Amino acid sequence: MDWLSIFNLALGELISPITAVFVMCAIGLSVHFGYTGLLNFGQAAFAAVGAYGMAISILTFKVPLLGAVAIGLVASAVFALILGIPTLRLRADYLAIVTIATSEVFRYLMTTIGFAPVTGGSNGLSQFGAEFWAMNPIPVGEYALGPFSYRHDQLFIIILAWLLVAVCAVLVWLLMRSPWGRVLKGIREDEDAVRSLGKNVFAYKIQALILGGLFASLGGMVFVLNLSNVQPQSWGTTITFMIWTVLLLGGAATVLGPIVGGMVFFVLLSLTQGIMSGLVDAGLLPFLTAPQVGQIRFLLIGLALMLLVIFRPQGIFGNKKELQFNG
Amino acid sequence: MANTENQISVGPAAPGCKKVDPILIASGVRRQFGGLTAVDVAHVEIPRGKITALIGPNGAGKTTFFNLLTGFDKPNEGSWTFDGKELAGVSSYKVARLGMIRTFQLTKALSLLTVIENMRLGAQEQPGESFLRAFIRPLWSRREAQITETADELLKRFKLDAKREDYAAALSGGQRKLLEMARALMSNPKLVMLDEPMAGVNPALTQSLLDHIKQLKTNGTSVLFVEHDMHMVRHISDWVIVMAEGKVVAEGPPADVMKDQAVIDAYLGAHANTDLGDVEIGGQKETN
Numbered sequence: 361m362d363w364l365s366i367f368n369l370a371l372g373e374l375i376s377p378i379t380a381v382f383v384m385c386a387i388g389l390s391v392h393f394g395y396t397g398l399l400n401f402g403q404a405a406f407a408a409v410g411a412y413g414m415a416i417s418i419l420t421f422k423v424p425l426l427g428a429v430a431i432g433l434v435a436s437a438v439f440a441l442i443l444g445i446p447t448l449r450l451r452a453d454y455l456a457i458v459t460i461a462t463s464e465v466f467r468y469l470m471t472t473i474g475f476a477p478v479t480g481g482s483n484g485l486s487q488f489g490a491e492f493w494a495m496n497p498i499p500v501g502e503y504a505l506g507p508f509s510y511r512h513d514q515l516f517i518i519i520l521a522w523l524l525v526a527v528c529a530v531l532v533w534l535l536m537r538s539p540w541g542r543v544l545k546g547i548r549e550d551e552d553a554v555r556s557l558g559k560n561v562f563a564y565k566i567q568a569l570i571l572g573g574l575f576a577s578l579g580g581m582v583f584v585l586n587l588s589n590v591q592p593q594s595w596g597t598t599i600t601f602m603i604w605t606v607l608l609l610g611g612a613a614t615v616l617g618p619i620v621g622g623m624v625f626f627v628l629l630s631l632t633q634g635i636m637s638g639l640v641d642a643g644l645l646p647f648l649t650a651p652q653v654g655q656i657r658f659l660l661i662g663l664a665l666m667l668l669v670i671f672r673p674q675g676i677f678g679n680k681k682e683l684q685f686n687g
Numbered sequence: 688m689a690n691t692e693n694q695i696s697v698g699p700a701a702p703g704c705k706k707v708d709p710i711l712i713a714s715g716v717r718r719q720f721g722g723l724t725a726v727d728v729a730h731v732e733i734p735r736g737k738i739t740a741l742i743g744p745n746g747a748g749k750t751t752f753f754n755l756l757t758g759f760d761k762p763n764e765g766s767w768t769f770d771g772k773e774l775a776g777v778s779s780y781k782v783a784r785l786g787m788i789r790t791f792q793l794t795k796a797l798s799l800l801t802v803i804e805n806m807r808l809g810a811q812e813q814p815g816e817s818f819l820r821a822f823i824r825p826l827w828s829r830r831e832a833q834i835t836e837t838a839d840e841l842l843k844r845f846k847l848d849a850k851r852e853d854y855a856a857a858l859s860g861g862q863r864k865l866l867e868m869a870r871a872l873m874s875n876p877k878l879v880m881l882d883e884p885m886a887g888v889n890p891a892l893t894q895s896l897l898d899h900i901k902q903l904k905t906n907g908t909s910v911l912f913v914e915h916d917m918h919m920v921r922h923i924s925d926w927v928i929v930m931a932e933g934k935v936v937a938e939g940p941p942a943d944v945m946k947d948q949a950v951i952d953a954y955l956g957a958h959a960n961t962d963l964g965d966v967e968i969g970g971q972k973e974t975n
Contacts, residue, residue, distance in 0.1 A: 531822075534821070534822050535818075535821055535822070538815045538821035538822070538824070538827065539807070539813045539815035539816045539821065539827060539831065540815060540816055540817065540818055540821035541821070542800070542804055542807065542808055542816075543808065543816055545797070545799070545800055545804075546797050546800060546808050548799075549797035549798055549799055549800060550795045550797055552759070552791070552795060553791070553795035553796075553797060553867075554797075554808065555759075555779045555780050555783070556757070556759075556779065556780075556783055556788065556789050556790075556791070556795075556871075557780075557783060557788070557808055557809050557870070557871075557873075557874070558780050558781075558783035558784040558788075558811055558874065559780055559808075559816070560778075560780050561780065567818050571818075
């Protein structure tokens with residue numbers, strides 16, 4: 361078993377663009393759930409709406425990249441309004457049901473053959489990234505970064521993705537120390553009390569839903585630019601639950617939580633994959649085959665999430681004091 | 688009541704009587720839950736600058752009436768005005784902004800916010816509560832300082848200043864009642880509506896709560912409160928409204944209402960003036 365390559369691979373996940381994508385989605389979810397108390401189980405759909413919004417604008421409507429990004433973000437905001445207006449006046453659990461259903465509806469709409477000329481159906485869309493990659497200011501070549509070596513285009517998207525993460529985190533930090541953030545936290549605790557103090561709770565919930573959705577949509581765009589294609593099956597409920605794991609791992613109502621949570625999650629995922637495949641190859645796990653390892657590690661992640669919620673519900677960064685009284 | 692200086696009602700006290708200077712006037716407010724008519728108030732006026740108690744047996748519709756007036760529930764029909772403004776169909780947060788702030792029977796302290804943050808949330812006109820302005824601190828920091836000053840004064844008055852940085856969840860039940868009342872005062876309301884302010888408060892805190900409510904009146908705030916504690920009603924209220932089965936059945940100064948034999952028997956219980964211990968002993972004697 362090649363320990364060095366296993367650790368190197370795991371370490372690489374720390375700054376991989378995919379980690380950044382999940383971090384962005386988790387930051388959005390922290391605005392929804394951690395600060396406002398909205399149970400959104402459709403975060404993957406917010407990412408997908410952004411990704412499809414951008415890709416379709418470029419391919420079908422020949423919009424330049426920045427315009428396409430803007431259209432993706434507007435689509436995400438509209439999606440939040442469609443979800444929020446009927447459900448945010450109701451109790452929190454209704455939003456949970458509606459989001460999980462809507463995200464599946466969106467995924468199936470994108471798969472439908474009828475829309476295939478625009479959405480690409482189940483094959484999805486590709487070749488929308490030319491303008492993006494042309495924007496890369498980094499000269500062609502290989503760049504060493506510690507033990508890793510990246511091509512110029514890989515380096516470009518890594519830097520861009522983490523810059524976006526930084527922007528999202530700073531925005532959340534600024535907002536949550538402002539009176540606006542205070543109202544959100546009040547709504548999380550008891551929305552009737554906040555209403556009785558003269559705050560338009562519904563408007564705040566809509567704003568929070570849109571904001572958190574925009575972060576996820578940015579993440580979705582980075583995700584598809586990195587993969588160079590957008591496919592409906594990338595946005596299943598599994599993705600939503602992985603985002604939840606990242607969020608809960610780090611701490612739901614914290615700024616740094618989603619970032620560290622994302623890093624820890626993907627490093628662990630890679631480590632378990634590497635170590636278990638190694639053990640299977642060495643014949644130390646005779647009851648497992650190599651393809652099963654991929655499934656087993658998600659099982660282990662699920663177990664880890666359960667243990668986490670039971671023994672450290674506040675996550676890595678959460679304030680223990682905040683949870684002690686929580687009854 | 689011959690004393691014209693303290694005159695509250697126009698003419699003799701009777702259910703639905705006109706007040707000299709009403710702050711809240713409700714007419715024909717009816718709320719039905721299926722076949723049950725929870726509230727059916729023909730006409731009632733709440734006097735300005737006074738402490739008004741709303742009493743009645745359990746299920747009389749007091750809290751429902753509160754919810755209707757403050758926009759937390761919608762009546763089947765009816766209209767009411769607050770300070771001359773029509774309020775029927777106005778959402779609850781707008782009602783609060785007009786200066787009519789309520790508290791809840793089950794205390795709604797925002798547990799995972801600190802005491803001082805709870806207080807700050809009660810303030811109005813903080814520009815930093817709008818999304819775009821929240822990003823730019825200089826736009827709201829001055830107002831925040833004013834709000835904090837008001838909050839600290841109120842906390843001192845309510846003897847919660849030592850708990851300033853604690854989470855509201857760490858307060859005792861009585862302290863949460865105090866916090867909720869103090870928070871309601873942050874916006875300097877015209878009318879404070881307290882839903883059972885004494886429920887669950889230990890006797891040591893009762894007196895200070897009573898003093899706070901009396902002080903509200905001194906500061907010119909009108910108070911309407913729902914209460915079961917007859918001692919409190921007698922002690923601090925200027926006017927008592929009795930509800931039963933959704934209707935206003937009696938009104939008047941506390942001394943007169945308490946003397947009204949029909950009210951005592953029907954709505955306060957025949958043992959309103961006896962110590963509860965005596966009643967229990969009496970009951971036991973009967974069963975023995």
